[in-house]
Amino acid sequence: MKYAIETFDLTKKYKNFTAVNSINFKIPKGTIFGMLGPNGAGKTTTIKMLNCLTQPTSGTASVAEFDVKENPNEVREKIGMVPQAVSLYKDLTVRENAELCSDYYGIPDEEKNDRISNLMDLVDISYAKDKLISQLSGGQKQKASLVASLVHRPDILFLDEPTIGLDPTTKRVLWNLIRDLNNSGHTIILCSHDMHEVDMLCDNVGIINTGKLVAYDTPQGLKDSLLKDEKMEYEKNISHTLNEVHNENGGNLPINLSQNQDNICLKKMSFIIENQNEEIINSIKALKPVNEVKLGENNRINLKINSFDDDVVNDVIKTIISKNGKISAVSTEEPSLEDVFMKVTSEVDKDARA
Numbered sequence: 068m069k070y071a072i073e074t075f076d077l078t079k080k081y082k083n084f085t086a087v088n089s090i091n092f093k094i095p096k097g098t099i100f101g102m103l104g105p106n107g108a109g110k111t112t113t114i115k116m117l118n119c120l121t122q123p124t125s126g127t128a129s130v131a132e133f134d135v136k137e138n139p140n141e142v143r144e145k146i147g148m149v150p151q152a153v154s155l156y157k158d159l160t161v162r163e164n165a166e167l168c169s170d171y172y173g174i175p176d177e178e179k180n181d182r183i184s185n186l187m188d189l190v191d192i193s194y195a196k197d198k199l200i201s202q203l204s205g206g207q208k209q210k211a212s213l214v215a216s217l218v219h220r221p222d223i224l225f226l227d228e229p230t231i232g233l234d235p236t237t238k239r240v241l242w243n244l245i246r247d248l249n250n251s252g253h254t255i256i257l258c259s260h261d262m263h264e265v266d267m268l269c270d271n272v273g274i275i276n277t278g279k280l281v282a283y284d285t286p287q288g289l290k291d292s293l294l295k296d297e298k299m300e301y302e303k304n305i306s307h308t309l310n311e312v313h314n315e316n317g318g319n320l321p322i323n324l325s326q327n328q329d330n331i332c333l334k335k336m337s338f339i340i341e342n343q344n345e346e347i348i349n350s351i352k353a354l355k356p357v358n359e360v361k362l363g364e365n366n367r368i369n370l371k372i373n374s375f376d377d378d379v380v381n382d383v384i385k386t387i388i389s390k391n392g393k394i395s396a397v398s399t400e401e402p403s404l405e406d407v408f409m410k411v412t413s414e415v416d417k418d419a420r421a
């Protein structure tokens with residue numbers, strides 16, 4: 068099996084409203100897939116169709132090679148789901164909840180205890196195995212939920228906002244756990260609003276907006292595409308201006324305007340140079356890919372770089388050092404997954420919203 072999940076024009080309508088609009092994507096087996104989208108975008112509805120909790124209106128999906136419409140029972144055996152609101156029995160213990168799930172999937176008694184104990188050790192919740200769910204903290208509940216969801220050894224695990232409301236330390240524990248589960252062969256579908264979490268954990272990311280899949284790539288691919296898009300947009304605008312000026316001047320292009328064609332900000336840099344002086348600043352300004360050098364407070368210099376080439380950062384640093392500049396802080400900033408999210412979800416089709 069190459070793909071854990073494949074969707075084919077997957078669509079869900081509620082009366083006249085289209086919640087999920089002909090979505091097509093493939094999730095390779097053994098990878099972590101992040102699903103992003105604004106509130107009401109259609110993520111939960113998509114997950115529900117993949118979990119056979121609701122039927123597609125049209126189109127279909129294959130989950131672990133079973134069709135969600137034709138073989139829902141087989142699909143259910145291959146998947147595990149950790150919902151956002153933990154859906155365990157509050158007046159049963161961690162172990163009792165896991166046993167209940169185990170019985171639901173018909174795991175033989177002789178295997179049941181070992182499986183549950185191993186899983187509780189894996190997620191580090193054995194110490195609270197006899198506590199009622201109602202007595203657990205948020206992070207402990209998430210771990211108990213993971214044990215219950217993994218007891219039948221699903222190939223594919225769906226996690227809906229698994230770390231929401233957790234403290235930074237517990238978040239890290241769960242992130243490590245997600246990586247461990249992935250390394251042991253589980254395909255993971257992660258729904259999250261936490262861009263850092265998705266950027267760090269996921270092999271591929273899909274962004275859904277008003278029911279449509281508007282972006283799908285690796286996290287780095289999405290960020291790179293933003294750089295390229297901005298570059299193309301800039302070039303489109305500048306070439307339009309250049310043509311206008313060209314025509315206005317009877318075919319003569321002012322040379323300084325044509326040079327501006329390179330004037331694209333692809334990276335921001337910020338320095339603190341303790342012994343800042345005019346010579347250092349002029350030498351930075353003289354570097355070709357550098358533009359918009361601005362002096363800030365406390366000897367800070369902010370500049371923009373119009374090149375994809377990472378060597379430019381080194382060139383700037385070398386130039387400062389060659390002028391005996393003492394650098395006490397350097398930072399660079401590139402587009403984040405959040406920038407991509409904001410861009411691809413900014414064009415809201417108002418008619419497509421509920």
Ligand SMILES: Nc1ncnc2c1ncn2[C@@H]1O[C@H](COP(=O)(O)OP(=O)(O)OP(=O)(O)O)[C@@H](O)[C@H]1O
Nearest residue numbers: 081086104105106107108109110111112113420421
């Ligand atoms: N049972 C339903 N009947 C009618 N409309 C529904 C139903 N379930 C969901 N919707 C609508 O479908 C759209 C997508 O909802 P969905 O829950 O899939 O969004 P989401 O991306 O998961 O959002 P969030 O991030 O807020 O959880 C919303 O406009 C919602 O109001």
